[in-house]
Amino acid sequence: METIKVKIDNTSAICPKGIKLVELVKKFYKGDQKDVIAAMEDNSLVELVEPIYEDCSVEFLTLSSYQxxxxxxxxxxxxxxxxxxxxxxxxxxxxxxxxxxxxxxxxxxxxxxxxxxxxxxxxxxxxxxxxxxxxxxxxxxxxxxxxxxxxxxxxxxxxxxxxxxxxxxxxxxxxxxxxxxxxxxxxxxxxxxxxxxxxxxxxxxxxxxxxxxxxxxxxxxxxxxxxxxxxxxxxxxxxx
Structure with a gap:
């Protein structure tokens, strides 16, 4: 199985290539999962249903962000x-x-x-x-x-x-x-x-x-x- 390296806040994780952002929320977000509305993949705004295929940094976005x-x-x-x-x-x-x-x-x-x-x-x-x-x-x-x-x-x-x-x-x-x-x-x-x-x-x-x-x-x-x-x-x- 191919893998990618994903950095979330100060944590780095090895994940399956093609993992969806919503799955990352389930694994790494400590609060109510539905507080996370979307994410930033490197510098791009993405929907949580989107898969990730390359090494990247991810930031979870809650209602405390304008986006x-x-x-x-x-x-x-x-x-x-x-x-x-x-x-x-x-x-x-x-x-x-x-x-x-x-x-x-x-x-x-x-x-x-x-x-x-x-x-x-x-x-x-x-x-x-x-x-x-x-x-x-x-x-x-x-x-x-x-x-x-x-x-x-x-x-x-x-x-x-x-x-x-x-x-x-x-x-x-x-x-x-x-x-x-x-x-x-x-x-x-x-x-x-x-x-x-x-x-x-x-x-x-x-x-x-x-x-x-x-x-x-x-x-x-x-x-x-x-x-x-x-x-x-x-x-x-x-x-x-």
Missing amino acids: ARRIYARGLSFVLIRAAMEVFPGCTVSIEHSINKGLYGEIHKSDGLNKKDVSLIENRMRQIISKDEPFEKHTIPMSRALDMFKRYNQKDKLRLFKYWKDDTVDVYKCGWMYDYFYGKMVPSTGYLKIFQLVFYKPGFVLRYPEIYSPSTIPLYVEQKKLFNIFREAEKWADIL
Whole structure:
């Protein structure tokens, strides 16, 4: 069996060539294994499902790092979109911008959104997360991706890929749903345990830990003026 030398913090280990980073976490990380969201392989950000084939240095990334927090938010956004589509079939979800230590978004459906709706979606998110469902990366033909986004009524994705030059695109799959996200992803939904979804008229705010307190939801701070600035900018963008 071929082996490689992997340096983790101040420890060096001889490992099988092709070992996945998630296996290194199981062997060498002393805390909760799902605290590790991603890793740095030498100077490259990599997903935990990636195999290692050469000698390298590895740094585990938790929510105390900016890179891991962005990946965490990406995974939560995927679960949120899926949960909303399951609770309210035919709805569309848009993630708009950062606000109140989280992400503001809107869910478009026939009768508008209310506090009870948001609670139902949050409960469905927690069910999906409790099942620890995997995120799987797939390379699919662009034609299939466009058909899929039309079926989901994801107009933002259709606009994004309008000028895509490649014949294929990498997407992630979780359960029945495929979606496109630019960037790395967590291995499974079970990594996304700490979050809060709150109603913020006319949409919601998806809140999750800050890097300085990775195990708790930050204190809520009202940012109405900033929110109104974002809303005004979006109106002008629609006009232009």
